[in-house]
Amino acid sequence: TQLLEQSPQFLSIQEGENLTVYCNSSSVFSSLQWYRQEPGEGPVLLVTVVTGGEVKKLKRLTFQFGDARKDSSLHITAAQPGDTGLYLCAGGFQKLVFGTGTRLLVSP
């Protein structure tokens, strides 16, 4: 069974700080996705990475897929209160496995 572990589980920071969230597995994934979920809403897809070593940027968010395609990271520069939410990584092709989630709180 493929598992995705995220760290940290919780992160509380001040506006303007930088942070990194990690997503790790012992399995190789053909692709990996990152989602953000706000309370009471469904997850929203942020990015899909498919190539080992790939780096994608979405404004202040930088996503990296590990060379061996077993891990990924999400780095947020100068976090803002609007970045608050639950960040989920997910991997797989025919069947998606979701990570355990990182709950981020950015205070003004």
Place this chain on the structure above:
Amino acid sequence: EAQVTQNPRYLITVTGKKLTVTCSQNMNHEYMSWYRQDPGLGLRQIYYSMNVEVTDKGDVPEGYKVSRKEKRNFPLILESPSPNQTSLYFCASSLFSVGYGYTFGSGTRLTVV
């Protein structure tokens, strides 16, 4: 607007009373899926469908049924709901395969008393 629409958003029901949660997508997606989300357990797949009339069990299918008679609709049926099915439910769709990423609905919060 491209979206996945679930109804109802909130539902309180009693044990044993059959209910259906509807899901519809307007993106002509082939793949649709149902998840439940519980604190500490994350998102768990209930059922999925790769195309019309093709459905298969996910990780937690017990107590649920689904059907896919049309491409756009994928209802979730609870024949005899029990309190352990109290959860937040999400329908999601993807163009061909989940490797391309899901579009999720807004969720249905179900309480079974």
